[in-house]
Amino acid sequence: MSVRHERSRPVGRRVRVQGRPVDTYPALPTEAERGSVRRVTVVGEEVLSRPCREVTEFGTPELSALIDDMFLTMQVADGAGLAANQVGVDLRLFVYDCPDDQxxxxxxxxxxxxxxxxxxxxxxxxxxxxxxxxxxxAAMAVPRTDHAVARGFDKDGNPLVIEGQGYFARCLQHETDHLMGHTYLDRLAKRDRKEALRQMADRREDVFAQRAVKAAGLGH
Structure with missing residues (x-):
């Protein structure tokens, strides 16, 4: 999920990491500092249109590395959330760095x-x-409920309950949709979907160029 420009990430004491409040947290998450940039898949690729597989092995170096890479890739693409199939991996996993309405x-x-x-x-x-x-x-208006609770696990297999309000609730719904093999385009009327695809065709090269600049600025 992409970040709207007016919703810049707040950096300060009002931060919740894995659902728990922390006093401070860096602008660039520690996971991203360890990660490598991966290619972001684009709508139309098959991996985005099928349900992802359950993660069955926790606590592995491979899973940790995937999460680190997803965090950095999300930062480079100016995202608020990123699902694993958006980097070509069909596992039920997403990362997020997202503000709520408060x-x-x-x-x-x-x-x-x-x-x-x-x-x-x-x-x-x-x-x-x-x-x-x-x-x-592309950017289009999508109806979402303003409250959501997501239950799952962290990379070590510990249970998590993440609650979201407003924009963060939207993020949780958007990323969970990805893991079911859906993008927000699937929630649009036919005419709006065509408009979103037109916007993508017009702007995608500029977006890719912006990502390349940001990756270079982060040393990748």
Missing amino acids: GIRHVGHLINPVLDLPEPGSRRLVDDVEGCLSVPG
Whole structure:
């Protein structure tokens, strides 16, 4: 999921890492400092359109390296979240570095997530502009509930419960959709989907150039 420009990441004491408040946290997550940049897949590639596999082995160097790489790739692409199939790996895993509507920065990863949403009669849907790193350059209004709870595990197999409000709730829903083989384009009317693809065709090369500049600035 891409970050809207007016939603810059707050850096300060209002940070929650893996769902827990911390006093301070660096602008560049420690995982990203260890990672390598991977190519971001683009809508139309088969890996984005099929459900991802459950992670069954925890605590491995390979899993840690994947998470580190995803964090750096997300930073380079100016993302608020990134699912594993967006770097070509069909595992149920996503990372996030996303503000909520109260200015709290949420940072972490979640493996094998299960999303809990409010019951239809009690949920509040909000239309807000949404982008996707795999639909580079496009942004469209997508209805999402303004509250979500995601349950899953960290890389060592410890259970996690991550709660999101507002924009962070949108991020949790967006990334979980990816792991089910869906992009936000699947939630759009046919006319809006065509418009999003037109935007991508017009802007994708500029987006790729911006990512290359940012990668170089981070020494990658």
